[in-house]
Amino acid sequence: MQRVQRVLLHVRKPYRDTTPWGAICKFVRTKPLGAAGAAIIVLMALTAVCADLIAPYDVYEINQQLQFTPPSLAHWLGTDEFGRDVLSRIIYGARIALFIGLVSSFLGATGGAVIGVLSAYLGGKTDLWIQRLMDILLAFPLLVLALAIVSVLGRSIPNLIVAIAIPVIPRTARIVRSSALSAKENVYVEAARAVGSSHLRVMWCHIVPNVMSPFLIILTAQLGSAILTEASLSFLGLGTAEPTPSWGLMLSGGAPMYAEKAPWLAIFPGLAISLAVFGFNLFGDSLRDALDPKLRHRT
Amino acid sequence: MWQYIVKRLLLMLPTLIGAALVVFLLMHVVPGDIALLILGGDQGGDINPQELVRLRTQLGLNRPLYVQFLSWLWRVVHLNFGTSLWTGTSVLGEIMIRLPLSLEVAIAATVVSTLIAIPLGTIAAIRQDTWIDYVVRVVSIGGLAIPSFWAGILIILWLVIYFDWTPPLEFVSLFRHPWENVAQLVWPIMSVGYRYAAVTTRMTRSTVLEVMREDYVRTALAKGLRERAVVVKHALKNAILPVITIIGTEFAFLIGGLVVTETVFTLNGIGRFMVDAIAHRDIPVVQTLVLLIACVFVVVNLMVDLLYAWLDPRISYR
Numbered sequence: 001m002q003r004v005q006r007v008l009l010h011v012r013k014p015y016r017d018t019t020p021w022g023a024i025c026k027f028v029r030t031k032p033l034g035a036a037g038a039a040i041i042v043l044m045a046l047t048a049v050c051a052d053l054i055a056p057y058d059v060y061e062i063n064q065q066l067q068f069t070p071p072s073l074a075h076w077l078g079t080d081e082f083g084r085d086v087l088s089r090i091i092y093g094a095r096i097a098l099f100i101g102l103v104s105s106f107l108g109a110t111g112g113a114v115i116g117v118l119s120a121y122l123g124g125k126t127d128l129w130i131q132r133l134m135d136i137l138l139a140f141p142l143l144v145l146a147l148a149i150v151s152v153l154g155r156s157i158p159n160l161i162v163a164i165a166i167p168v169i170p171r172t173a174r175i176v177r178s179s180a181l182s183a184k185e186n187v188y189v190e191a192a193r194a195v196g197s198s199h200l201r202v203m204w205c206h207i208v209p210n211v212m213s214p215f216l217i218i219l220t221a222q223l224g225s226a227i228l229t230e231a232s233l234s235f236l237g238l239g240t241a242e243p244t245p246s247w248g249l250m251l252s253g254g255a256p257m258y259a260e261k262a263p264w265l266a267i268f269p270g271l272a273i274s275l276a277v278f279g280f281n282l283f284g285d286s287l288r289d290a291l292d293p294k295l296r297h298r299t
Numbered sequence: 300m301w302q303y304i305v306k307r308l309l310l311m312l313p314t315l316i317g318a319a320l321v322v323f324l325l326m327h328v329v330p331g332d333i334a335l336l337i338l339g340g341d342q343g344g345d346i347n348p349q350e351l352v353r354l355r356t357q358l359g360l361n362r363p364l365y366v367q368f369l370s371w372l373w374r375v376v377h378l379n380f381g382t383s384l385w386t387g388t389s390v391l392g393e394i395m396i397r398l399p400l401s402l403e404v405a406i407a408a409t410v411v412s413t414l415i416a417i418p419l420g421t422i423a424a425i426r427q428d429t430w431i432d433y434v435v436r437v438v439s440i441g442g443l444a445i446p447s448f449w450a451g452i453l454i455i456l457w458l459v460i461y462f463d464w465t466p467p468l469e470f471v472s473l474f475r476h477p478w479e480n481v482a483q484l485v486w487p488i489m490s491v492g493y494r495y496a497a498v499t500t501r502m503t504r505s506t507v508l509e510v511m512r513e514d515y516v517r518t519a520l521a522k523g524l525r526e527r528a529v530v531v532k533h534a535l536k537n538a539i540l541p542v543i544t545i546i547g548t549e550f551a552f553l554i555g556g557l558v559v560t561e562t563v564f565t566l567n568g569i570g571r572f573m574v575d576a577i578a579h580r581d582i583p584v585v586q587t588l589v590l591l592i593a594c595v596f597v598v599v600n601l602m603v604d605l606l607y608a609w610l611d612p613r614i615s616y617r
Contacts, residue, residue, distance in 0.1 A: 033436065147577045148325050228446055232559055235448050236574075251449060259456045266456060270449030278444035285440065 027290075034286025040279025048095040057085035059092045059245045068262045078264040080250070086264060089245040090272050096246045097276060100161055100230045105222040108165035112172025113215050119173065120180035121203055131177075134170040146238050155241045163238075164229050172218050176211045183210035213291045220287050224280030231273045247273045304601070311597045316372070318593045319586050323368050326582050332360055333384045333580040358384055371586065381583040385576070390587045393572070399472065401569040403480075404487055404560075405553035411492030412499055413546055417535075419496075420503025420542075425530055427508060435500065442497025450490040451563030458486070487564045491557065495549050502545045506538040513537070540607060547603040555592040 028035040047054065057075075066083030069075050077086040119130040146163040153159040183189070184207060192202050233239035234248030242249065250269040259266040334354040338347075355361045362370075374381055380390040423435035471479045510516060511534055519529045558570035569588065576584035 033433065147574065148329055152329055224444065228444070231446050232448065235446070236559065236562065248446075251446075251452065259452060260459055263456055263460075266449075266452045270446065270452070273449065274441070274445045276444075277446075278441060281440045281443055285436075 027286075031286040031290065033282050034290075037279045037282025037284075037286065040275060041283055044094050044098060044276055044279065047091055048098045051091050051095050055085075055088040055091045057088040059084060059089050060243055068258070070262070071264055077268045078262065080262075080265055081258060086250075086268055089250060090247070090268060092245040093247045093250065093269065093272060094276070096157075096240065096244060097227050097230060097273070100157060100164065101223050101226040101280075104161040104164035104230075105168060105219055105226045107161065108168025108226075109172045109215060109219045109222060111165070112169040112174075112218075113176045113211060115169065116173040116176030117180045117203055117207055117211060120177045120184055121199070121207060127177075130173075134173050137166070137170040138174075146233055150238045155238070157240060157244075160230065160233065160239045163233065164226050168218075168222055168226075172215070172222075175214050175218060179211045179214050180207050183207050186210075217284070217288045217291055220280065220284035224277040224284060227273065227280065228277050304605075307601050307604075311594075314597060315590055315593050318589055319372070320368065322586055322589045323364075323371075323582065326577075326580060326585060327364060329580065333582070334358060334360060336579055337385075371583065375587075375590070380587045383576075383581055383584050385579045385581045385584070390584050393584070394569070394587065394591065397567055397569050397572050400484075400566060401554055401557065404484060404491065404557065404566075404568070405550055407484070407488045408491040408495060408553060409546060409550045411488060412494075412496035412549075415492070415496040416499030417503055417539075417542070420500040421507050421530060421535060423500070424504045424507035424511060425526070425534075435504070439497040439500040439504075442493050442500075445494070446559075447490055447494055448559045448563050450493070451487070451560060454486050454490060455563070484566075487557075487560050487566060491553065491560055495553075498549065499542060499546060503538070503542050506541050507534055510534045510538040536610070540611065543606055543610075544603055547599045551592075551596040551599040554595050555588065 027038075061084065063079075063083035066075070066079045067081060069079040069083070071078040075085050075087065077090065079085055080089070115130060115134070119127045145166060149159055149163040149166075153162070186206070189202060189206050192206055197205070230239055230246070231248030231251070234246050235252040237252060240246040240249050247269045251266065332355070334351055337354065338351060352361070359367065359370075371381065382388060383390055383393060386393070419435050419439075423432045426432050471483065507530075516529060516533055519533050520526070555569050555573060557568060558574050560566070561568040561571040569591075573585065573588045575581075576588065
């Protein structure tokens with residue numbers, strides 16, 4: 001036993017020596033695009049956390065006198081049809097987008113991972129039925145699902161999170177299942193069962209660590225698209241409701257109608273969405289390359 | 300080969316019926332029905348309960364669920380798709396008004412995106428980690444990041460300001476007024492095409508990267524073939540299969556999935572029709588549309604599989 005540990009220590013040594021700072025420097029050097037993405041994400045997270053400190057105006061304050069003020073020193077990005085400050089609404093919008101994006105991707109990916117691991121581990125008929133169910137979910141148009149959820153449960157942020165999270169489940173379940181299937185064939189799984197580990201213990205200690213990297217990859221890849229879906233659903237009137245400062249919602253109401261008179265209403269919220277999704281996708285791509293190049297086209 | 304096609308088409312039936320059944324049940328779980336909506340009850344107005352019952356009987360909504368579903372299925376077998384509960388017109392007629400537009404946008408956007416994506420993705424892969432690769436990756440990730448409705452709004456804004464453009468009021472057919480038709484649809488096609496080019500470019504890049512590391516590519520290069528020949532004849536031909544799958548899936552999605560683009564460009568297409576029908580709880584329309592979209596999906600998948608066998612002789616179907 002001690003010899004095994006000595007060998008392991010020896011093998012792991014090069015990795016142990018790298019400090020977190022060193023790892024970051026290496027990431028920036030080898031994956032400049034990924035680092036740029038990470039910088040955008042950090043910036044967005046800081047904006048969301050410090051929204052109360054940096055937003056110059058109240059996002060809900062309606063002032064008809066200030067209607068459609070073009071960008072100026074007082075209102076950097078102008079005001080909307082109710083005289084609300086666009087910059088402040090975009091800053092608070094980062095909070096909404098990040099919250100919905102994180103929670104829905106995490107719920108969807110975790111739910112999918114649990115189903116995927118169970119499906120692969122239990123195998124047989126259970127596996128077959130779970131997979132058919134996932135197929136039906138996959139074939140179902142996302143929009144029909146979102147419409148149904150919104151009309152049953154009503155327009156609110158938790159319902160929106162459910163509508164975004166559900167389509168993530170079958171995708172994650174499929175990929176995690178295929179990783180778990182190969183992990184299950186390892187001799188150490190059989191050995192663990194033979195020495196009397198419970199099924200739960202085997203799944204948690206021997207299968208789950210093996211599916212962590214596809215799980216992380218899907219999670220980051222999903223973050224960007226969750227933000228995009230939130231914006232699209234809000235734009236179609238199926239997501240957040242006024243007066244929530246959500247980016248998609250800012251583009252839906254007055255923006256296209258008054259676009260000619262007040263183009264800043266149409267330009268800046270869209271820029272915020274694109275930048276956020278761009279950052280998450282850049283980072284997710286590099287993470288995927290770094291963690292598991294073989295997974296490139298399965299997600 | 301023909302046997303295989305017939306078998307696949309027969310296997311398609313349970314999928315289609317399953318999809319229709321799921322939608323049917325889902326539409327009944329959603330609160331409110333079309334009778335309530337016709338009588339204006341959604342806004343909280345007063346409804347005469349007798350009139351509600353009469354309307355429900357007239358529309359056949361008071362029958363047991365399985366009777367409703369089976370009678371719908373029986374009519375579909377006779378190619379009778381029924382009439383819309385909302386407008387009272389034939390469902391098939393309503394779809395035929397909108398299908399040419401959706402089909403044209405889907406085909407043109409797929410062609411545009413493929414023409415952009417395959418060369419760009421290939422160049423990015425064979426010049427990996429050079430400035431070309433970075434530019435292609437940034438442009439394609441950008442294509443995925445820009446919401447299609449925002450791109451649409453910006454394009455319209457630009458057209459309105461600089462060209463005094465007004466959104467089209469009525470769709471004109473490609474065959475009757477080709478020029479006007481192109482002028483109407485070129486911008487939606489471009490904005491959709493760019494987005495899907497981004498997806499296909501990324502796929503092409505990653506599969507070509509993988510194939511370029513294969514032994515036969517190294518052999519071909521080593522025996523002195525020009526890079527161009529190696530890339531086109533050896534690498535691309537092998538890398539193209541997954542790319543075709545993704546192009547096919549996208550095309551199937553484009554038929555009914557363009558709600559956002561159709562909303563922005565005020566186009567009267569299948570996606571918009573579907574959303575309106577769901578909002579009105581117009582079950583015959585929703586079910587027929589789901590059948591149509593599922594059909595396109597299955598047929599495109601079959602065509603992709605047949606194309607596989609043609610491109611790669613090792614794959615055969617029995």
